[in-house]
Amino acid sequence: MQMPCHESGKSGLQTKQFVREATGFVREYGVVDTLLFASVFIFALVFTITQFPWFYGNTLGANLTYTLLLAAVPFIFLMLTYWAIGVLMPRTGNDYVWIGRILHPSIGFVWGLIYVLVVFLAAFIGAGTGPLSFAVSSIFAAYGLIGNSAYFAGLGNYFGGAVGTLEISILLTVIVAAFTIFGSKFVKAFLYVTWLFAIAGMIIMWYILSTTSNATFISNWNALVAGSNSSYSYSALQATASSKGAFPGISPGFGAIVAALPFAFLFLFGGNYTNAFAGEIKNVRKSLPIALFLSLILGLGYWITTSTLTTNTIGFNWATIVGYGWIQGGSVPSTPSYPLPFQPTQPLFLAIAAYPNNFLVTIMVITYIIGSLGPVFAYFWIPSKYLFAWSFDRVIPSKFADVSPKYHTAWIAVIATAVIAIIAEFLYSFLGYSSYFTMGTVLWGISYTIPGLALMVFPYVKKDLFAQAPGWLGRKIAGVPLVSIIGFITMVGFGYVGYIAYSNAAITTVNGNSVELLVAMIILGFVIYFASNWYHKRKGLDISMALREIPPE
Numbered sequence: 001m002q003m004p005c006h007e008s009g010k011s012g013l014q015t016k017q018f019v020r021e022a023t024g025f026v027r028e029y030g031v032v033d034t035l036l037f038a039s040v041f042i043f044a045l046v047f048t049i050t051q052f053p054w055f056y057g058n059t060l061g062a063n064l065t066y067t068l069l070l071a072a073v074p075f076i077f078l079m080l081t082y083w084a085i086g087v088l089m090p091r092t093g094n095d096y097v098w099i100g101r102i103l104h105p106s107i108g109f110v111w112g113l114i115y116v117l118v119v120f121l122a123a124f125i126g127a128g129t130g131p132l133s134f135a136v137s138s139i140f141a142a143y144g145l146i147g148n149s150a151y152f153a154g155l156g157n158y159f160g161g162a163v164g165t166l167e168i169s170i171l172l173t174v175i176v177a178a179f180t181i182f183g184s185k186f187v188k189a190f191l192y193v194t195w196l197f198a199i200a201g202m203i204i205m206w207y208i209l210s211t212t213s214n215a216t217f218i219s220n221w222n223a224l225v226a227g228s229n230s231s232y233s234y235s236a237l238q239a240t241a242s243s244k245g246a247f248p249g250i251s252p253g254f255g256a257i258v259a260a261l262p263f264a265f266l267f268l269f270g271g272n273y274t275n276a277f278a279g280e281i282k283n284v285r286k287s288l289p290i291a292l293f294l295s296l297i298l299g300l301g302y303w304i305t306t307s308t309l310t311t312n313t314i315g316f317n318w319a320t321i322v323g324y325g326w327i328q329g330g331s332v333p334s335t336p337s338y339p340l341p342f343q344p345t346q347p348l349f350l351a352i353a354a355y356p357n358n359f360l361v362t363i364m365v366i367t368y369i370i371g372s373l374g375p376v377f378a379y380f381w382i383p384s385k386y387l388f389a390w391s392f393d394r395v396i397p398s399k400f401a402d403v404s405p406k407y408h409t410a411w412i413a414v415i416a417t418a419v420i421a422i423i424a425e426f427l428y429s430f431l432g433y434s435s436y437f438t439m440g441t442v443l444w445g446i447s448y449t450i451p452g453l454a455l456m457v458f459p460y461v462k463k464d465l466f467a468q469a470p471g472w473l474g475r476k477i478a479g480v481p482l483v484s485i486i487g488f489i490t491m492v493g494f495g496y497v498g499y500i501a502y503s504n505a506a507i508t509t510v511n512g513n514s515v516e517l518l519v520a521m522i523i524l525g526f527v528i529y530f531a532s533n534w535y536h537k538r539k540g541l542d543i544s545m546a547l548r549e550i551p552p553e
Contacts, residue, residue, distance in 0.1 A: 041270025046372035057323025074493030093389025110525030198371030241325025455487030
């Protein structure tokens with residue numbers, strides 16, 4: 001008779017401290033849905049748009065294949081970490097909930113705030129709406145070159161500028177927000193349809209690259225791009241980037257691979273982002289590990305294949321040196337070190353490679369653009385989960401936790417996410433791409449030291465929960481909990497790569513304000529948390545008590 005009494009008391013605490021007794025969400029996502037989400041976070045067509053000039057230009061030509069294989073080691077432990085916390089606390093905003101309940105509620109909120117903002121900037125905008133706008137620009141430019149059309153060339157120049165980029169980014173944000181509000185059926189339909197186009201686009205991309213030699217690409221480039229301006233020729237661009245950008249030379253060897261790890265991490269980030277909707281996943285113990293590890297394996301295969309084919313076609317040295325010149329010019333067109341009037345994007349390279357097959361170019365464009373919408377949507381959808389979780393815990397106004405009874409979506413959180421996105425897109429469009437994208441990538445990696453730390457201490461601060469942990473989660477090696485070992489390795493691995501990043505002049509030079517921005521976000525997070533705690537205490541609620549409990553489903 002004691003257990004029912006205990007549960008009743010616990011329910012009373014939750015009713016009082018949390019917004020309500022249940023989240024309002026339903027477990028609607030199966031193993032295939034979860035895998036598709038995890039995969040779309042890691043590898044997608046949209047992520048190739050400027051990824052290779054960005055990587056090779058920043059790393060001075062480090063071997064991406066070897067760097068990815070080395071980066072996979074800490075990512076295996078990260079996937080194990082997120083498998084553990086997803087099973088132990090399968091709730092919406094899973095890693096935020098985990099850190100807050102294991103370390104301290106204020107730490108959980110501050111970490112969650114920084115994590116969401118960083119991922120939002122680096123993924124949704126930095127690798128999503130921003131580059132997709134570049135892709136639209138370069139596609140118009142390619143059609144202008146192929147058809148000798150001043151109209152399409154003008155559109156390419158317009159959408160490659162700050163205003164055009166902002167307009168496309170806002171349009172994309174409105175589209176994905178609309179699909180997010182209307183529930184899981186729309187979410188699944190959007191995900192599956194865009195994945196079909198993405199698979200077709202990947203096959204077409206690989207076909208174009210594998211059937212086009214470097215000599216053919218150079219010939220096509222010079223015929224189409226340099227027809228009206230000899231400074232745009234293949235060799236002239238490389239020479240200009242080398243001289244005007246003061247290219248220091250290709251950086252070979254293992255040292256270059258290690259130094260490139262912070263950049264290579266970006267290619268593998270995202271699979272564990274599925275934990276944010278762990279409270280909506282069916283059979284989370286089975287679905288989550290399949291999604292985490294299979295998406296990592298598929299992501300490695302995708303990026304190694306695509307990067308190898310791309311550099312074989314466009315030229316490794318050319319991609320590195322021209323990419324370096326583009327970055328030195330602020331990652332914008334028409335600069336002394338990168339004189340082209342449009343961005344160095346994958347769709348542009350593909351259109352040049354496929355010339356003169358206009359039908360293939362058109363099919364590539366359609367599948368590439370539609371297939372790129374899935375990850376843009378997914379990276380928008382997830383931040384709304386954290387807004388909901390914070391609101392459900394009463395850290396931010398409880399209105400953000402309102403869930404539509406018809407669609408089972410936190411619709412106010414979605415609208416708020418859209419507003420934040422548009423503000424961030426405005427800043428991104430006018431403040432530049434590469435430096436903020438790079439900063440976001442580095443902070444994204446460093447952020448995983450905290451979930452690792454929380455997993456390491458978990459068996460010692462939550463002994464009752466550890467005693468009930470299923471399967472391997474409760475095992476020990478030489479008296480030390482296995483999850484503590486995994487958490488420690490995750491923390492050290494990502495902390496070390498963070499150290500490498502901040503020891504790299506290519507990162508710290510272009511991101512001189514990153515430390516100030518990080519400190520400002522940390523201060524803001526603590527201010528919000530303790531102000532909310534003070535506000536609710538005046539009303540007779542101690543939200544810190546609820547934040548020691550696992551939220552209801």
